Amino acid sequence: MVPSKDVASRMREAARALLAVLEPEQVRLLRAVPGSLDAPELREWTYLPGPRPGLSTEGLDDGQREVVDVLLATAHSAAGAELVRGAIEVERHRRGLMGSRGADRYWVRLLGDPDGDEPWGWRMNGHHLAVHVLVTSAGIRVTPHFVGSEPARVGSGPRAGHRLLGPEEDLARRLITSLHGTARASAVFAATPPDDILTRADPFADPDLLPEGLAYDRMAPGHRGTGSCWSAWCAAISTARPRRTPRSAGPRPWPAG
Numbered sequence: 043m044v045p046s047k048d049v050a051s052r053m054r055e056a057a058r059a060l061l062a063v064l065e066p067e068q069v070r071l072l073r074a075v076p077g078s079l080d081a082p083e084l085r086e087w088t089y090l091p092g093p094r095p096g097l098s099t100e101g102l103d104d105g106q107r108e109v110v111d112v113l114l115a116t117a118h119s120a121a122g123a124e125l126v127r128g129a130i131e132v133e134r135h136r137r138g139l140m141g142s143r144g145a146d147r148y149w150v151r152l153l154g155d156p157d158g159d160e161p162w163g164w165r166m167n168g169h170h171l172a173v174h175v176l177v178t179s180a181g182i183r184v185t186p187h188f189v190g191s192e193p194a195r196v197g198s199g200p201r202a203g204h205r206l207l208g209p210e211e212d213l214a215r216r217l218i219t220s221l222h223g224t225a226r227a228s229a230v231f232a233a234t235p236p237d238d239i240l241t242r243a244d245p246f247a248d249p250d251l252l253p254e255g256l257a258y259d260r261m262a263p264g265h266r267g268t269g270s271c272w273s274a275w276c277a278a279i280s281t282a283r284p285r286r287t288p289r290s291a292g293p294r295p296w297p298a299g
Contacts, residue, residue: 049116050177056113057156057164063106064097072097072152079153079161079176089188089239091169096151099168100144110150114166117175117184128206129171129189135199136169136192220265221256229256 061069074095076083099110115123130146137143147168154162156177163176170190176183191206205211221229231253240251258266 053116054156094149096149099148
């Protein structure tokens with residue numbers, strides 16, 4: 043968590059704008075949250091399909107959806123906002139392949155009072171998209187944060203061949219193929235990839251489920267630059283996001299927000 047008054051101010055303005063364009067029942071759904079930000083249910087999240095608590099974007103008109111997009115953009119850099127929009131577009135493509143061409147299905151929640159002095163936050167969740175924001179006087183936390191793509195490569199339509207996470211995937215493959223000997227043995231923990239993310243949607247990643255990986259300080263100097271997948275991902279997040287130096291080429295714990 044780092045200080046970021048400008049980002050917090052933009053988020054506050056976007057939250058106010060969203061409240062201003064919603065109908066009373068929509069506001070009720072948006073604010074239908076526990077009485078405390080410490081409530082256990084707020085540590086539950088998933089990137090899988092299915093309904094969530096909150097206000098569904100499915101019933102929003104174009105003007106309301108534009109305001110939601112503005113709020114979503116406040117938690118990201120320009121590149122990050124484009125990445126999030128891309129995840130939504132890929133999800134539309136996936137649903138179209140399955141014969142479902144209705145409106146986007148994501149859920150927005152407003153936690154606390156953006157005009158008050160106490161901590162407040164918001165989140166937007168849906169299939170392969172999970173954005174969680176907590177704003178306090180000490181700064182802003184934007185974890186857990188998840189952007190996924192299914193399919194990894196769009197196979198048909200106007201954007202055939204598009205790979206939403208292609209740069210990150212290529213960077214990781216370039217790193218792995220450049221490793222040799224014990225370094226590669228440490229980084230590659232299984233001959234076949236797991237069926238899903240190892241920690242699923244746990245609020246806190248269980249270290250016992252995570253392979254040790256290749257420590258950053260054990261990488262050759264030439265590999266450290268190639269191994270900056272963490273830095274590449276951080277570049278997609280707003281300046282609210284702390285910039286950390288990766289210590290391992292393996293998965294990292296990611297605390298809940």
